[in-house]
Amino acid sequence: MTENITELSQLRRLLEVWRRDGLRVGLVPTMGNLHAGHFSLVRQIRERVDRVVVSIFVNPTQFGAHEDFGCYPRTPEADVAGLVQQGCEAAWMPSIETMYPFGIEQAVRMHLPGISDILEGALRPGHFDGVCSVVTRLLHQVRPDVAAFGRKDYQQLAVIRRMVDDMAIPVEILAGDIVREDNGLAMSSRNQYLSAEERERATGIFHSLCGMRDAAMAGMDSTEVESAAQRSLHHAGFGIDYAALRKPDLTVPEAGESGPRVALIAARLGNTRLIDNLEFSIC
Ligand code: PAF
Numbered sequence: 001m002t003e004n005i006t007e008l009s010q011l012r013r014l015l016e017v018w019r020r021d022g023l024r025v026g027l028v029p030t031m032g033n034l035h036a037g038h039f040s041l042v043r044q045i046r047e048r049v050d051r052v053v054v055s056i057f058v059n060p061t062q063f064g065a066h067e068d069f070g071c072y073p074r075t076p077e078a079d080v081a082g083l084v085q086q087g088c089e090a091a092w093m094p095s096i097e098t099m100y101p102f103g104i105e106q107a108v109r110m111h112l113p114g115i116s117d118i119l120e121g122a123l124r125p126g127h128f129d130g131v132c133s134v135v136t137r138l139l140h141q142v143r144p145d146v147a148a149f150g151r152k153d154y155q156q157l158a159v160i161r162r163m164v165d166d167m168a169i170p171v172e173i174l175a176g177d178i179v180r181e182d183n184g185l186a187m188s189s190r191n192q193y194l195s196a197e198e199r200e201r202a203t204g205i206f207h208s209l210c211g212m213r214d215a216a217m218a219g220m221d222s223t224e225v226e227s228a229a230q231r232s233l234h235h236a237g238f239g240i241d242y243a244a245l246r247k248p249d250l251t252v253p254e255a256g257e258s259g260p261r262v263a264l265i266a267a268r269l270g271n272t273r274l275i276d277n278l279e280f281s282i283c
Contacts, residue, residue: 002084004091008098011141014090023050023273026174029135032056033073037150037179037187042086044176045148054083055138061104062130067157068074073189092142099137105113107133112163115250117265118276120155123241128159135160139169139241147176154188154262154277158250178276180206186276193272201273204236205265208243209278212263216245217282222253229265248279258282 006012016065018025026049028041028182038054046052056079063069076093083091100107111130115121116128139147149157161173184206185199194202215225222245229243244264247253253261264277 002080002088004080004093006093006095006098008094008141009204011090011092015142016034016230018051018113023118024145024156025049025142027138027142028052028054029070029138029149030054030056031058031189032079032190033075033189034079034187035179035187037176039086040179041148041174041176042083042088043149045146045174048085048146048172048174049144051089052086053090053092053142053144054088055142056095056137057092057099057134058096059099059108059130059134060096061100061116061133062127064124064127067124068190073192074150092138094141097132105233109133110136110163112159112166115155115159115162118155118250119242119244121268123266126154131156131159132163136163136167136169139164139171143268144171144173146172148176149177150178151180151279152188152276154264155250168188168266186274190272194269198269198272201237202269204233204238204276205274205276209263209265209276210247212243212260213278213280216261216263217280221255225263229263233265233267236271241266241268241273243267 014031028045051187058072058074060069062115080091110132111129112132121128149160151157157175164171164173183203185203211232212225212229215228225245226243230240233240246262248260248262260281262277262279266275
């Protein structure tokens with residue numbers, strides 16, 4: 001049975017019972033509009049814990065003034081139906097007032113210098129401050145043993161890991177693999193903004209990521225790899241925010257340096273902004 005919980009007192013009572021019974025708790029934070037990527041996180045965390053809580057909260061503090069907070073897809077009934085099917089024990093659906101009891105303007109602010117300021121952070125100032133704020137709140141509310149985040153939001157995962165380490169928050173972070181459609185398009189709630197034709201063209205992002213991986217593995221210099229990806233995305237009709245080749249901590253690799261890499265792309269088709277990434281290694 002999936003419990004729909006909207007009050008903190010109700011959540012605390014449930015968690016207290018689970019803890020008294022010695023059960024391990026997992027948290028999958030989401031903004032709802034759940035898709036196969038979220039359900040895959042639920043299945044992965046289920047292997048490590050006895051009870052799974054999925055939070056559904058469209059967090060206003062991580063959206064910029066001109067971003068899609070107002071029209072972000074909200075589908076609570078379908079989400080809960082999906083969670084029932086997954087056998088998830090609790091859907092935690094707090095109000096804005098519960099999440100930010102003193103109001104958004106008065107809320108504690110969190111900023112992780114460096115990693116929050118590059119790539120997504122440079123284009124969406126304050127975005128990761130909002131993510132850190134809400135994730136910290138969720139971790140305090142649920143106090144999970146394990147919390148799962150998707151690798152699709154690669155930088156978000158890196159920021160959260162750093163925050164958890166820096167603040168010594170006692171939680172294990174589980175990184176869920178990217179779930180792709182058959183044509184390579186990474187699953188995302190924002191895919192539904194795409195027309196059928198744009199959806200097909202959006203696969204160009206995955207193809208460019210594969211091109212970046214192949215070129216880097218063949219020895220091409222990082223800046224050339226990035227320029228080539230930008231050219232191919234431009235020809236495919238994308239507006240490009242970045243195509244970047246980085247080390248796992250998102251720093252820039254030295255010329256000729258081997259080791260693990262991640263290629264990251266943020267690009268726009270019409271009004272829809274898509275992000276994706278691909279991890280690989282250079283020997
Ligand atoms: O990845 C998301 O859906 C959100 O950024 C998160 C982690 C749930 C915080 O609002």
